[in-house]
Amino acid sequence: MITQALTLTLRLAVVVSAVLLALGLPLAYWLAFSRRRWKFFVEAIVSLPIVLPPTVLGFYVLVAIGPLSPFGGWYQALTGHSLAFTFEGLVVGSVLYSLPFAVQPMAASFSSIDRKLLDASALLGASPRRTFWRIVLPLGLPGVLTGFVLSFAHTLGEFGVVLMIGGNIPGATQTVSILIYDQVQALDYTTANRTALLLLALCFALLTILYGLRRRSAWNVWGWK
Amino acid sequence: MECLGVEVSASAAPPLNERLSVRIRKCFPGANGGPSFTLDASFAVYAGFTILFGASGAGKTTLLDCVAGLQTPDEGQIVIGETALFDSLSRRNLPPSRRSVGYLLQSLALFPHMTVEQNVQYGLAALNRSEREARSREVLESFRISTMAGRRPGEISGGERQRVALARALVTRPRVLLLDEPLTALDAVTKTRIVDDLRAWNQRRGIPILYVTHDRDEVFALGENVIVLEAGRLVAQGSPHDVLHRPQSETVAQLAGFENIFECSVIGLHPEQGTMTCRIAGSALDVEAPLTRIDASQPVRVGIRAGDILVASAAPQGLSARNVLAGVITSLRQRDVTVIAKVNCGAEFEVHLTPGARQSLHLEPGTRVWLVVKTYSCHVLQESR
Numbered sequence: 001m002i003t004q005a006l007t008l009t010l011r012l013a014v015v016v017s018a019v020l021l022a023l024g025l026p027l028a029y030w031l032a033f034s035r036r037r038w039k040f041f042v043e044a045i046v047s048l049p050i051v052l053p054p055t056v057l058g059f060y061v062l063v064a065i066g067p068l069s070p071f072g073g074w075y076q077a078l079t080g081h082s083l084a085f086t087f088e089g090l091v092v093g094s095v096l097y098s099l100p101f102a103v104q105p106m107a108a109s110f111s112s113i114d115r116k117l118l119d120a121s122a123l124l125g126a127s128p129r130r131t132f133w134r135i136v137l138p139l140g141l142p143g144v145l146t147g148f149v150l151s152f153a154h155t156l157g158e159f160g161v162v163l164m165i166g167g168n169i170p171g172a173t174q175t176v177s178i179l180i181y182d183q184v185q186a187l188d189y190t191t192a193n194r195t196a197l198l199l200l201a202l203c204f205a206l207l208t209i210l211y212g213l214r215r216r217s218a219w220n221v222w223g224w225k
Numbered sequence: 226m227e228c229l230g231v232e233v234s235a236s237a238a239p240p241l242n243e244r245l246s247v248r249i250r251k252c253f254p255g256a257n258g259g260p261s262f263t264l265d266a267s268f269a270v271y272a273g274f275t276i277l278f279g280a281s282g283a284g285k286t287t288l289l290d291c292v293a294g295l296q297t298p299d300e301g302q303i304v305i306g307e308t309a310l311f312d313s314l315s316r317r318n319l320p321p322s323r324r325s326v327g328y329l330l331q332s333l334a335l336f337p338h339m340t341v342e343q344n345v346q347y348g349l350a351a352l353n354r355s356e357r358e359a360r361s362r363e364v365l366e367s368f369r370i371s372t373m374a375g376r377r378p379g380e381i382s383g384g385e386r387q388r389v390a391l392a393r394a395l396v397t398r399p400r401v402l403l404l405d406e407p408l409t410a411l412d413a414v415t416k417t418r419i420v421d422d423l424r425a426w427n428q429r430r431g432i433p434i435l436y437v438t439h440d441r442d443e444v445f446a447l448g449e450n451v452i453v454l455e456a457g458r459l460v461a462q463g464s465p466h467d468v469l470h471r472p473q474s475e476t477v478a479q480l481a482g483f484e485n486i487f488e489c490s491v492i493g494l495h496p497e498q499g500t501m502t503c504r505i506a507g508s509a510l511d512v513e514a515p516l517t518r519i520d521a522s523q524p525v526r527v528g529i530r531a532g533d534i535l536v537a538s539a540a541p542q543g544l545s546a547r548n549v550l551a552g553v554i555t556s557l558r559q560r561d562v563t564v565i566a567k568v569n570c571g572a573e574f575e576v577h578l579t580p581g582a583r584q585s586l587h588l589e590p591g592t593r594v595w596l597v598v599k600t601y602s603c604h605v606l607q608e609s610r
Binding site for chain 2: 119130
């Protein structure tokens with residue numbers, strides 16, 4: 001039971017943080033360097049999941065992926081089943097829910113890069129793409145790593161959105177946090193304690209590794225600043 | 226020097242003798258309803274050093290940014306050789322990456338996470354590996370930084386960083402090089418050596434080098450050609466000698482080293498003698514200056530170099546000089562081998578003497594003296610609009 005939930009949770013976290021890496025990098029780059037006037041609007045949308053109750057986000061995602069919405073209907077026509085109460089549905093909800101945890105550290109570290117370095121890169125003939133891979137990404141790597149690990153850890157511990165979208169189907173949508181809830185409901189405190197400790201240890205280990213890595217002097221490329 | 230083996234291509238190619246011509250206008254609205262600033266400059270420069278001189282805020286960096294493509298002018302044209310980089314009429318505006326302009330930013334902007342060699346090779350992505358390495362080896366040698374190829378910018382000295390930035394800009398073989406006060410932080414010896422290496426490099430390349438500075442010593446040390454910018458407008462261009470010989474604007478006057486600048490009104494024109502009489506404002510002191518084409522009803526400024534003034538300890542007679550002004554020394558101080566005297570003649574003059582002259586004339590504060598100034602040492606300056 002617990003192995004099944006743990007495997008599912010880890011699988012979800014890996015998929016979600018990978019999707020967020022692919023989605024977050026261009027979004028963070030845009031937020032850091034764009035001079036559009038309506039940038040603040042996008043910033044507000046990206047940050048929304050931090051303050052929104054998971055039930056609110058979960059509810060609207062559930063409506064959006066349900067067969068009555070255009071997106072849900074299109075998905076059902078394509079695959080023959082609804083996104084609601086499936087692993088794929090969980091991925092969609094979790095990506096939205098963890099978005100700020102991936103994008104904000106990335107955007108913060110990108111915008112701390114001296115813009116003169118980007119000018120210098122362009123003056124040496126580099127395309128924006130080359131500038132991103134050779135200058136922005138290496139210098140912003142600590143922030144990218146933070147965003148990746150935070151979105152991973154945040155997905156591990158998520159509860160409300162998963163409950164709203166996925167329900168509680170063992171093997172399909174029952175994550176560790178839902179399992180703990182289930183065990184407490186059944187008054188099985190001993191098992192609940194074991195499961196909870198496992199999740200606690202896992203998240204703590206991840207964050208320790210992250211902050212330990214960031215302390216290492218190898219990240220400090222600004223020796224003369 | 227014996228040259229064996231394969232000759233590197235840069236030394237084999239004939240100099241380009243490029244020409245850069247700029248005619249641009251860019252207006253900045255004033256912040257918070259303040260006065261607006263307009264950069265309006267038009268000039269052409271050829272292979273070799275051109276000094277772009279002006280006070281801070283005169284628009285020097287904006288001008289370079291426009292040539293490099295980091296800023297876009299409102300209208301005008303920027304052309305290297307036959308290639309238009311910017312043309313407001315045909316709506317052409319090449320991005321910085323396609324302009325072939327080398328630009329040394331004031332901060333140098335070396336990539337901190339790359340070694341010296343990686344920095345230098347950054348602009349050579351289009352070449353194959355062996356060509357890239359040959360070119361970078363050549364430029365590292367020209368600028369004497371081969372020994373630090375494997376180090377990062379954080380691990381080398383300020384002068385070495387300047388050399389790396391120069392090498393990185395030049396290795397791509399730009400058609401124009403822009404330098405934004407890159408050497409101001411360096412001591413004179415380090416600076417001279419870097420400039421000598423840059424000159425040697427450009428002997429073979431023949432590109433225009435536009436060098437921005439607000440330091441007037443650099444103008445004399447480096448300039449073959451000077452452009453003076455004042456409040457966004459070009460006020461003088463020519464060899465340092467030509468520009469400074471007959472200064473007509475205040476920036477040039479400061480550049481030429483006028484220690485004495487007086488607000489004056491023109492009280493008499495004498496075309497038959499080729500002179501005019503100017504009265505120093507707030508005094509009854511008149512000086513004779515060469516007749517200059519100006520609007521005599523407007524106030525003018527008269528500039529006199531402190532070294533052009535003679536000091537006499539008795540009233541001089543039988544002189545060709547038209548200006549003999551009686552006064553009293555108010556202070557004397559020595560800097561290196563120059564004695565700086567302040568003399569009150571009704572207006573305060575600064576006069577530079579040698580320590581020997583001070584001794585033989587027994588000059589002390591309070592000594593009565595006569596100042597002698599030739600008409601042609603009085604330079605009438607135009608107020609630039």
